[in-house]
Amino acid sequence: MLNLIIKIIQEFAEIDENSITKDTNFINDLHLTSYDIVGIIGKIESDFGIEIPDREIRNLDTVGELIKYLNNKLL
Template sequence: MAYTDQEVLAGLAEIVSEETGLPTDAVLLEKSFTDDLDIDSLSMMTIVTHAEDKFGVRIPDEDVKNLTTVGDAVTYITGAQA
């Protein structure tokens, strides 16, 4: 089953919230993981691990560094489901 952009954003927001303690409504498409959400590399890898599990996708390490914003991640995950 493919997830919509909205579903991926909502699921990602839950994962980020669990990891950082930020409210889910702070996890917006335009937010930068590092600059806005203060997520370090280890936390980012934790979020990726949970996201792979939740959405049934594979996000190779070399692609993770290109995921600057939440929107980048949503686009990547939605595309990777295809």
């Protein structure tokens, strides 16, 4: 799942995949804008056929939190 999320992030930001771990923070480490994050979430929703409510998105600060959320949502 981590590699898939990294590929999606790279569609919206020029980031070296080796710099992304589960502890990577979207804003503090990757310096993504809210526009980037909305795009990433939209792509994930489309690819996985799910909807992530806005109130949930606010709680997803790191790549690991996003992966955990997706694993829980998809299982």
